[in-house]
Amino acid sequence: MSSEWPLWEIFIRGQHGLNHRHVGSLHAPDAEMAIRNARDVYTRRNEGVSIWVVKSNDITASSPSEKGPLYDPSNSKVYRHPTFFDIPDEIGHM
Amino acid sequence: MYAQLVKSEGSKSREDMTPEEIAFQDRIDRNEKIEPKEWMPEGYRKTLIRQIGQHAHSEIVGQLPEGNWITRAPTLERKAILLAKVQDEAGHGLYLYCAAETLGVSRDELLEKLHSGNMKYSSIFNYPTLTWADMGAVGWLVDGAAIMNQVPLQRTSYGPYSRAMIRICKEESFHQRQGYDIMMKMCAGTPEQKAMAQDALNRFWYPALMMFGPSDKDSVHSAQSMAWKIKMNTNDELRQKFVDQTVPQAEYLGLTVPDPDLKWNEEKGGYDFSEPDWSEFFAVIAGNGPCNAERLGARVKAWEDGAWFRDGLMAHAAKAGERARTARHAAE
Ligand SMILES: [Fe+2]
Ligand SMILES: [Fe+2]
Ligand SMILES: [Fe+2]
Numbered sequence: 001m002s003s004e005w006p007l008w009e010i011f012i013r014g015q016h017g018l019n020h021r022h023v024g025s026l027h028a029p030d031a032e033m034a035i036r037n038a039r040d041v042y043t044r045r046n047e048g049v050s051i052w053v054v055k056s057n058d059i060t061a062s063s064p065s066e067k068g069p070l071y072d073p074s075n076s077k078v079y080r081h082p083t084f085f086d087i088p089d090e091i092g093h094m
Numbered sequence: 095m096y097a098q099l100v101k102s103e104g105s106k107s108r109e110d111m112t113p114e115e116i117a118f119q120d121r122i123d124r125n126e127k128i129e130p131k132e133w134m135p136e137g138y139r140k141t142l143i144r145q146i147g148q149h150a151h152s153e154i155v156g157q158l159p160e161g162n163w164i165t166r167a168p169t170l171e172r173k174a175i176l177l178a179k180v181q182d183e184a185g186h187g188l189y190l191y192c193a194a195e196t197l198g199v200s201r202d203e204l205l206e207k208l209h210s211g212n213m214k215y216s217s218i219f220n221y222p223t224l225t226w227a228d229m230g231a232v233g234w235l236v237d238g239a240a241i242m243n244q245v246p247l248q249r250t251s252y253g254p255y256s257r258a259m260i261r262i263c264k265e266e267s268f269h270q271r272q273g274y275d276i277m278m279k280m281c282a283g284t285p286e287q288k289a290m291a292q293d294a295l296n297r298f299w300y301p302a303l304m305m306f307g308p309s310d311k312d313s314v315h316s317a318q319s320m321a322w323k324i325k326m327n328t329n330d331e332l333r334q335k336f337v338d339q340t341v342p343q344a345e346y347l348g349l350t351v352p353d354p355d356l357k358w359n360e361e362k363g364g365y366d367f368s369e370p371d372w373s374e375f376f377a378v379i380a381g382n383g384p385c386n387a388e389r390l391g392a393r394v395k396a397w398e399d400g401a402w403f404r405d406g407l408m409a410h411a412a413k414a415g416e417r418a419r420t421a422r423h424a425a426e
Binding site for chain 1: 411
């Protein structure tokens with residue numbers, strides 16, 4: 001039979017209360033084994049307190065050629081940043 | 095080094111490049127990272143697969159010479175340390191295989207090419223580890239040489255490769271230090287123990303120098319790889335750096351580097367040293383080193399003996415998935 005184990009993407013929450021972050025991928029027959037393997041491959045030095053595994057095939061990614069249409073529109077919306085507005089010094093911190 | 099002889103695809107002058115290739119080179123020159131799905135020249139992709147694959151194979155095969163001593167480590171603590179070190183190397187191999195797979199090659203294809211001898215691994219792992227002092231020499235010299243090459247590769251142009259190198263570099267200094275620690279212990283021990291340490295240095299010195307690959311004047315594929323930033327320094331630059339760093343460490347141990355011509359050169363601010371025997375290097379790369387057959391044999395055997403287990407777990411996963419689907423249906 002010999003079919004390759006599927007690929008899983010591994011996400012780990014570090015110690016610091018941050019979001020889970022993508023750290024890499026690995027092969028495993030199922031989700032449970034993927035978590036066990038992720039423990040050994042990606043947290044040998046206490047790098048995490050929680051692991052998510054997702055089958056790589058189940059991830060849909062934006063395509064690099066869409067970069068322009070997707071992200072350019074936000075360039076012109078400078079008023080979304082607080083520094084766009086001049087607030088008089090007398091007002092103090094805002 | 096871990097990738098010593100990577101054949102690079104054709105080098106092109108700017109006039110001969112297509113507009114796409116020019117835009118690509120400009121991105122690299124601006125130090126932008128190239129990510130998996132983005133456009134890249136076919137040669138860049140192929141060269142990277144070879145290089146990252148060779149690097150991954152080296153990490154995996156590199157476990158064997160040290161694995162040889164896990165059951166015979168002198169203390170329980172040394173055994174635990176060596177086990178952790180060797181486990182790290184398995185991790186390094188896995189990070190790198192994953193990076194290679196983002197370029198469109200499968201894990202099984204890479205392993206098949208290793209097992210059939212169509213892809214190489216570093217020449218250094220074809221030397222035997224005869225005594226416990228070799229565990230010291232390997233950590234100190236082999237991991238030391240690996241670090242020299244891997245630190246600049248953290249800045250390589252291919253995103254997944256660069257990120258793998260960053261993880262690896264974080265773990266490597268433990269490897270080198272545990273090796274040097276073994277050497278310090280041996281050198282502070284009985285005269286017999288110190289002689290073992292000297293013997294290990296004698297045997298590993300030139301093979302360690304070979305890890306950086308052939309001399310620049312014989313290294314045909316460097317220019318293109320350097321333009322693409324998948325090779326950051328020339329072989330000779332790194333070898334010189336390694337010698338300059340290592341000689342004082344040997345002196346501290348009271349050991350003699352086995353090179354009568356080794357001499358500090360004030361003018362260049364580095365040591366003059368003898369080149370390794372390059373005919374030996376090419377023989378080892380071609381499969382005729384002292385342990386080539388044994389190393390590759392151990393890999394192939396592990397792969398074949400594990401086949402029933404890999405297949406069994408897949409069958410189990412398929413059945414469990416099927417059962418879960420049926421249960422969901424019944425509940426609906
Ligand atoms: Fe390593
Ligand atoms: Fe290594
Ligand atoms: Fe290492």
